[in-house]
Amino acid sequence: MPLLSHPTRILFFTGKGGVGKTSIACAVAVGLADAGKQVLLVSTDPASNLDEVLGVELTNQPRGVPNVPGLFALNLDPEQAAAAYREKMVGPYRNLLPPAAIASMEEQFSGSCTLEIAAFDEFSRLLGDPHATTQFEHVLFDTAPTGHTLRLLTLPSSWAGYLEDNTTGTSCIGPLAGLAAQQELYQQTAIALANAELTTLVLVTRPEAAAFREAARTSGELAALGVHNQQLVINGIFEARSNDPLAVAMQARAEVALAEMPAVLGALPQTRVTLRTTGVVGIESLRRLGMPEDFQDEEPGVRGLHPSHPLENLANSQLGDLVEQIAKRPHGVVMTMGKGGVGKTTVAAAVAVQLAQRGFPVHLTTTDPAAHVLATLAGDTLPNLTVDRIDPAVETELYQQEVLGSAGANLDASGKALLEEDLRSPCTEEIAIFRAFARAVEEGEDRFVVLDTAPTGHTILLLDAALAYHREVARQASQVPTSVEKLLPRLRDPDFTHVLIVTLPEATPVHEAAALQKDLRRAEIEPFAWVINQSLTPLAVTDPGLIARQAHEARYIQEVREQHARQLAIIPWQAVAPTGVKGLLELSAR
Numbered sequence: 015m016p017l018l019s020h021p022t023r024i025l026f027f028t029g030k031g032g033v034g035k036t037s038i039a040c041a042v043a044v045g046l047a048d049a050g051k052q053v054l055l056v057s058t059d060p061a062s063n064l065d066e067v068l069g070v071e072l073t074n075q076p077r078g079v080p081n082v083p084g085l086f087a088l089n090l091d092p093e094q095a096a097a098a099y100r101e102k103m104v105g106p107y108r109n110l111l112p113p114a115a116i117a118s119m120e121e122q123f124s125g126s127c128t129l130e131i132a133a134f135d136e137f138s139r140l141l142g143d144p145h146a147t148t149q150f151e152h153v154l155f156d157t158a159p160t161g162h163t164l165r166l167l168t169l170p171s172s173w174a175g176y177l178e179d180n181t182t183g184t185s186c187i188g189p190l191a192g193l194a195a196q197q198e199l200y201q202q203t204a205i206a207l208a209n210a211e212l213t214t215l216v217l218v219t220r221p222e223a224a225a226f227r228e229a230a231r232t233s234g235e236l237a238a239l240g241v242h243n244q245q246l247v248i249n250g251i252f253e254a255r256s257n258d259p260l261a262v263a264m265q266a267r268a269e270v271a272l273a274e275m276p277a278v279l280g281a282l283p284q285t286r287v288t289l290r291t292t293g294v295v296g297i298e299s300l301r302r303l304g305m306p307e308d309f310q311d312e313e314p315g316v317r318g319l320h321p322s323h324p325l326e327n328l329a330n331s332q333l334g335d336l337v338e339q340i341a342k343r344p345h346g347v348v349m350t351m352g353k354g355g356v357g358k359t360t361v362a363a364a365v366a367v368q369l370a371q372r373g374f375p376v377h378l379t380t381t382d383p384a385a386h387v388l389a390t391l392a393g394d395t396l397p398n399l400t401v402d403r404i405d406p407a408v409e410t411e412l413y414q415q416e417v418l419g420s421a422g423a424n425l426d427a428s429g430k431a432l433l434e435e436d437l438r439s440p441c442t443e444e445i446a447i448f449r450a451f452a453r454a455v456e457e458g459e460d461r462f463v464v465l466d467t468a469p470t471g472h473t474i475l476l477l478d479a480a481l482a483y484h485r486e487v488a489r490q491a492s493q494v495p496t497s498v499e500k501l502l503p504r505l506r507d508p509d510f511t512h513v514l515i516v517t518l519p520e521a522t523p524v525h526e527a528a529a530l531q532k533d534l535r536r537a538e539i540e541p542f543a544w545v546i547n548q549s550l551t552p553l554a555v556t557d558p559g560l561i562a563r564q565a566h567e568a569r570y571i572q573e574v575r576e577q578h579a580r581q582l583a584i585i586p587w588q589a590v591a592p593t594g595v596k597g598l599l600e601l602s603a604r
Contacts, residue, residue: 021046022214022243024141024206025154029218030228032355034249036522037294038218038287039156040067041303046152047085048301054150055079055087058137058157062089063522067295074136081297086150095136142203210243217282218247221268223591224386230276246282248272250289254557260550261557263589291563295521307559333361333583333602336543337368340462340512344374347458347504349465350545351534352516353526357547361516361585362466363390364598369462370399371599379403380466381451387466392594404450406443413437413446452497455504458511505539512542517574519549519567528578544579546571552586 027039036057043055054076057064064087065072068079074094076086108116139146140153147153206212215236219229233244251268254261287304294303340348348365350358359380366378378401380387391401414437422433457463505511513534517527531541550564551571575582585601592601 021152022210022212023152024213025152026157026213026215027155027218028157028215028232030220030225030355032353032518032523033218033220033225034287034294035218036063036067036156037300037303038216038247038249039154040064041294041300043085043087043152043154044079044082044297044300046154047079047082051084051151052149053085053152053154054140054147055085055154055156056140057087057089058155062156063526064089064156066522066525067300069296079297090136138203141206142201144202208240208242213241213243215241215244216247217244217279218249219279220250221248221252221271223271223274224389226271226275226279227389228386230278233278233282244282245285246279247285247287249287251286252289252559255559256557258555258557258560260553260555260587260589261560264560264587267589267591289559291559292566293520293522307562331582331584333364333545333585334368336514336545336581336583337365337602340365340542341369341372341374343509345458345461346509347455347463347465347511348514349467349511350514350516351467351530351541353518353523356516356518356523356527357585358516359386359390359466360592360598360601361514361545361547362464363387364592364602365514366399366401366462366464367391367396367595367598368602369464370396374398375461376400376464377402377454377457377461378464378466379454381447390593390598394595396595404447404454406447409446409450410443413442413449449495449498452495452501455501455511456497458504502537505537508540508542511539513539514543514545515541515579516545516547519546519551519570519574521570524570524574524578531578541580543581543583544574545583545585546574547585548587549584550587552584 021042025039025042027035027042029035036059039055043053047053055064055068057072062072068087070077070079070087072087072089074088074091076088079085079087104116141155217229217233219225229246236242236244251272252261252264254265288306290299290303291307294300340346348362348369350362350365352358362380363378366376370376376399378387378399380403388401388403417437418430418433422430425433451465454463454465515527515531517523527544534541549567549571550560551567555561555564571584588597588601590597592598
């Protein structure tokens, strides 16, 4: 890989969910370590899957990777980081203050904002403190999907600016109490991100129009932040090995996307990686990434669900069957959840269009910062369908004005200044988005609301916030909105909320979806069904690569069917990307 020829010390890997950031980051890390370098690989993704890809159980401390001398890896676990951060802030007072005061402090540090600040604290330590990683020649960050990554990368500027503008020297928001001591570290973090001799931002994408659009947008926003040293990796380029119509269509679709790639990406140093049809899990698989595959070496006896075998055991095997069940009630909430890049947006849009086509009023919206749902509809409209996104800037402004108009109405000048300072903190955006999410769910009382949710980690943080959110709101506002009070009961009502877990027939998306299902069940939210997207299993193929891919899919479809899903729908891979009303209706046709 060109990335391995003259790499900077710090490498960031970012891009749209599901494009293969982790695979590319791991392959580069293994390559550097094999060349004799001391390498640290860090995941900042709340839903990290480094453990599975590298074959080692990781914590928030560096751990050596078996069979790769010189390579160490860790996960920045938000929960662990928050617990440590909370104890750092509260611990010194345990023997000085009464138990009631300690309990109040712990409650103040229980919100989702603490999770973000704590994870950011760890991230900044690794990036901004030159002594934290001195034993490593290279530090690689496998980052979360684009929306989360951009927020992470803008935090050094926003925290530093917030602290610099804080004239009182204090903050009335609990989780920010420890930030002042870290100001120098955060400033060094921002400097390191913009240092082209030290840091390279690697944009990972796939040869798909939507992925290219996202990468181009990310490139521009990073450049605006002063991060100009960028490289492009185009992962998963399929090459047909026969005249199989499906294989030819897959290659043609990639070639069209490559030919129409945005100019801003074409100007970047570029690496192209061919698709590995049997997935990338394990060290040897990482070492072979990008090399030609030898299909004669594939593991025998894994074709449990080849197209020559009927799928009669797959009850409700089409998306339209699930929509039929959802439509038995005239209103409610449908949420698509899963790993980034599995097709949550497409499935959400298909369900919304199907319901609207049946005459139901439907509101399709998204909490995903990247907001791909609008592009999926390609400008098409339906009489009963409204489409929008939860815009962070708009929601933050509305929330700030509401708090200033209520809690700030009777404050003197000094008190109002403190409240305004509080509302300028980056945590305010999280609260504002959460309120909008709760309002959207409330709309399900008189219509269908289809929520294209953010990737798994962000979504779980959003849902977890329901348990502690009212305490944070009560600090600024006089009362908790009814939509927030009723949010968890609504999400837990299986007649009101239908959660569709969307995945791909691959190891990491399936196992991450299974972990998501466990988290949902701990919150007493029972998923309605699983949807396996972009599957070759229902299709007749003759190309060696696609046959190998089908064989690879079999074990994961079997796992979902037998171990995870109460109901299952399978969506075949589409030669033409399903966009617009017509394409989406075909996707869920029964």
